[in-house]
Amino acid sequence: MLWFLRALFFVVIASMLAVTGWASSQCALFAIPREVFTHPWFIATLFDAYWAFIAFYVWVAWKEQSLAARILWFVAIILWGNLAMALYFLIELFRIQTIDQLGEVFGTRRSGKITLPALLATLGVGVYLLGAQPLFS
Secondary structure (H helix, E strand, O other): OHHHHHHHHHHHHHHHHHHHHHHHHHOOOOOOOHHHHOOHHHHHHHHHHHHHHHHHHHHHHHHEOOHHHHHHHHHHHHHHOHHHHHHHHHHHHOOOOOHHHHHHHHHOOEOOOOHHHHHHHHHHHHHHHHHHHHHHO
16 A cells, blocks of 8 residues: 555656646746636636645644744645645655554654755746746736
């Protein structure tokens, strides 16, 4: 089961990178047509996704005891979504050796390292600024 969970989150990362790369090659990040951006199902899907990101973040905020790590993981999760979430889970899953230790993934609090969330947050802001560049021209 542990190998399955690790594989699942690798698949999430790979598929999100693939679909994001494909979408980026098709059009600019902020070039969503008004008809799409204002469509009720587009809006509902965004709400659904971001509430899920926030729900996941609540758990991360409980696990991470450093305020800096909590803030940086929030930014990373909001900007990267499932990519950041899958990466967080993989880090946790590789800290254990057997499925019997899965409780540690969900119930053990961490001191709150900031290197990875700081990198993700910085890259996320950069990607969004690059994507928004045509809006400022």
